[in-house]
Amino acid sequence: MFSSRHSRHASFVRGSIVCATLALAALLVAAMPGRSGETRANEERIPPPLILAGGRRLEFLRDFSSETQVEPKRSFWKKIVDVVAGPPSSHHMLRPYGIAIDSAGRIIVTDPGSATVQIFDFEKQKHRLLTGGKRIPFGSPQGVAVDAEDRIYVTDSQLGVVFVFDSAGKPQQILGHQKNGRGYFERPTGIAVDSLANRLFVTDTLRHKVYALDLHGNVLNSFGGRGAGEGQFNFPTEIVLRGSELIVVDAMNFRVQTFNREGTFLHSFGSLGGATGYLLRPKGLALDSEGNVYVVDALLETVQVFNREGALLYFFGRGGTGPGEFQLPAGIFIDPRDRIYVADALNQRVQVFQFRGARSSRNGGQP
Numbered sequence: 008m009f010s011s012r013h014s015r016h017a018s019f020v021r022g023s024i025v026c027a028t029l030a031l032a033a034l035l036v037a038a039m040p041g042r043s044g045e046t047r048a049n050e051e052r053i054p055p056p057l058i059l060a061g062g063r064r065l066e067f068l069r070d071f072s073s074e075t076q077v078e079p080k081r082s083f084w085k086k087i088v089d090v091v092a093g094p095p096s097s098h099h100m101l102r103p104y105g106i107a108i109d110s111a112g113r114i115i116v117t118d119p120g121s122a123t124v125q126i127f128d129f130e131k132q133k134h135r136l137l138t139g140g141k142r143i144p145f146g147s148p149q150g151v152a153v154d155a156e157d158r159i160y161v162t163d164s165q166l167g168v169v170f171v172f173d174s175a176g177k178p179q180q181i182l183g184h185q186k187n188g189r190g191y192f193e194r195p196t197g198i199a200v201d202s203l204a205n206r207l208f209v210t211d212t213l214r215h216k217v218y219a220l221d222l223h224g225n226v227l228n229s230f231g232g233r234g235a236g237e238g239q240f241n242f243p244t245e246i247v248l249r250g251s252e253l254i255v256v257d258a259m260n261f262r263v264q265t266f267n268r269e270g271t272f273l274h275s276f277g278s279l280g281g282a283t284g285y286l287l288r289p290k291g292l293a294l295d296s297e298g299n300v301y302v303v304d305a306l307l308e309t310v311q312v313f314n315r316e317g318a319l320l321y322f323f324g325r326g327g328t329g330p331g332e333f334q335l336p337a338g339i340f341i342d343p344r345d346r347i348y349v350a351d352a353l354n355q356r357v358q359v360f361q362f363r364g365a366r367s368s369r370n371g372g373q374p
Contacts, residue, residue: 054331057323061365065323067331068346072356073099074134077127098125098136103350103357105151106291106340107159109174114348115159116357117148117338124148124161126176137161140170140178150195150210150245150338154222155202162195162209169195169209169224182207182224191226192218197246197292199253201268208246208253215240217255217270230270235260238272245292245338254292254300261286263302263317276317277302283311284319291339291350297364301339303349308333310349328354 057065071077075097102120109115114127122145124137137159139145146165153159157174167190169182183191193213200207206227207220216231217240231240241259248254252273253266262277263286277286291303299320300313308326313319324333334353341347347360 052329057321059321063365064363065321065347066361066363068359068361070330070351070356070358071127073097074125074127074136077129077132077134079132098123098134100125100355100357102352102355103337104149104352105161105338106348106350106357107151107153108340108342108348109153109157109159110155111157112342114357115151115153116350117151117161119147119149119164120355122147124151124159135176137172137176140181143181143184145170150198152198152200152207154200160198160200160207162192162198163190164194164196164212166190167192167195169198169207180224182220191224196244197256199246199248201248204268206268208248210243210246210255212242212244212258215243217243217246217253217266219268219270228270230266237275238264238266238270240264244290247292247294249294249298254294256289256292256302258289261289263289263292263300263313274317276313281307283307283309283322286311290337293339293341293347295341295347295362295364296343296345301341301347303336303339305335305337305352308336310336310339310347323360324349331358331360333358 054067059065100118103116103118105117107115112130116125118125126135146163148161149164150162151159159172161170163170168184171179171182173179185191192211194211195209196212197210198207205222207222209218209220211218215233216229218229219227221227233239233241235241240257243255244258245256246253251267253268255264257264261279262275264275265273267273279285281287287304288306289302290305293301298315302311304311309322309324311319311322324331326332326334333351336349337352338350339348345362345364347362349358351358
């Protein structure tokens, strides 16, 4: 009698578990994101390649906005747990600004909106979140650069310092942090690394200067000062290295200036205007393999491409939320394969494009 009851009870429990599992699976299927109308619409709105002179072309590749797009897809049973207990929290970009790519292809994005730096490793399907130094959290991380050893340098415009991390993301030091607790810089924004000379170049937007530092944070020299003349600045922001030259976005003079590494003015281009070919709110700055200069304009919501002499070659992007469209774009980075990464700040994402130059077009489109 007891055995029979026990058997019936066990069968009941097993049946209940099976039913619960099937119910959870049904809930999971219903809850799993499918190809929504919005997703299909976005896929249909992917812009066609931009055909350029000399067989060149520009293509939209993709965008990303959170760690869920880089980490391995969760198993079926983990998804069942997610339905019951809720999905694990993920880190979504709030207002991405600066971008850098290291030698391993990891994409490093500063996000002053969340006061974090996110590292996306799509090849290894890993994600890392940096929140600041050992004892000092980020205030407003802005510019980012990496050196030949893949050390990461992050300017913090609120704290007035530069955070330094090793290639694994471990905090190493804070450059410009003074004994009184204040940072040496007023508002550091752009940063570039000269690994051969062991130098850093930092734009201080509120001081209207560019500073050259050694890798320990000692100031070697500076140049600039407020004004509209050659070699002067009015709120400089981004900076990049090209051979022996430094190229600086002189934001509120609506131009891009070029210097040698000692700070001697060489030439400039750009003027105020609300149409392509002019600059209205220049932000990010990058160079492709042909030496062309890419300038992100936040208010025009485009990326304009100029040759070395400052002549407009082409532009891409417009205001909007779809693929290839921007809302207040900020930073930009171009990797050795001519992949273009644009921080689309108000759309809370990074968009990726591919420039195929004359050489890659002759080689069958391989960058």
